[in-house]
Amino acid sequence: AQSVAQPEDQVNVAEGNPLTVKCTYSVSGNPYLFWYVQYPNRGLQFLLKYITGDNLVKGSYGFEAEFNKSQTSFHLKKPSALVSDSALYFCAVRDVLLGDKLIFGTGTRLQVFP
Amino acid sequence: GAGVSQSPSNKVTEKGKDVELRCDPISGHTALYWYRQSLGQGLEFLIYFQGNSAPDKSGLPSDRFSAERTGGSVSTLTIQRTQQEDSAVYLCASSLGGWNTEAFFGQGTRLTVV
Numbered sequence: 001a002q003s004v005a006q007p008e009d010q011v012n013v014a015e016g017n018p019l020t021v022k023c024t025y026s027v028s029g030n031p032y033l034f035w036y037v038q039y040p041n042r043g044l045q046f047l048l049k050y051i052t053g054d055n056l057v058k059g060s061y062g063f064e065a066e067f068n069k070s071q072t073s074f075h076l077k078k079p080s081a082l083v084s085d086s087a088l089y090f091c092a093v094r095d096v097l098l099g100d101k102l103i104f105g106t107g108t109r110l111q112v113f114p
Numbered sequence: 115g116a117g118v119s120q121s122p123s124n125k126v127t128e129k130g131k132d133v134e135l136r137c138d139p140i141s142g143h144t145a146l147y148w149y150r151q152s153l154g155q156g157l158e159f160l161i162y163f164q165g166n167s168a169p170d171k172s173g174l175p176s177d178r179f180s181a182e183r184t185g186g187s188v189s190t191l192t193i194q195r196t197q198q199e200d201s202a203v204y205l206c207a208s209s210l211g212g213w214n215t216e217a218f219f220g221q222g223t224r225l226t227v228v
Contacts, residue, residue, distance in 0.1 A: 044219040106156035
């Protein structure tokens with residue numbers, strides 16, 4: 001069974017508008033959730049993580065993500081998109097019942113238009 | 115070092131040859147991961163090392179793939195008898211270990227099998 005899903009291959013948004021990149025998960029135990037960003041020709045960079053506590057997690061570059069247990073979602077958000085946010089975004093989950101490995105979604109390409 | 119270091123950054127090899135990819139994790143990180151990213155695709159988990167525990171090899175695609183981690187630090191991913199479908203970017207990551215820790219990625223090795 002897939003542990004994490006990113007239902008959108010690409011998200012397009014105008015600069016200055018809010019953005020959302022979707023992620024849903026399926027794990028047996030408590031989820032540990034992560035977002036990473038990959039800029040062109042660059043390695044993956046950690047953005048933020050949800051471990052426990054507040055459902056709204058704040059991370060780098062003004063990004064935040066909301067953990068929703070009832071909807072098994074962990075959507076990435078930003079109130080005002082920048083052209084420089086254009087990149088490939090990956091959601092990842094650690095299912096402790098499957099060991100410590102990080103399982104990544106298929107990625108969502110975010111395109112922010114001027 | 116300051117980050118995860120991978121070498122070589124690019125490798126072109128002939129079909130049927132063996133290749134070795136190297137990863138130097140961040141000092142003190144006990145967990146080490148290998149992933150594969152094909153062009154425009156998501157991250158495919160290959161193998162995970164954690165301390166002295168037996169590695170999680172569940173993601174290795176065939177017996178042509180193997181990996182070692184010597185002395186709990188440097189890791190080598192070996193691909194024997196390379197095939198064209200092995201062409202991809204191979205990413206290494208390390209973390210402090212534990213369910214709540216994020217992984218830090220190297221820049222990757224781009225492998226091209228001709």
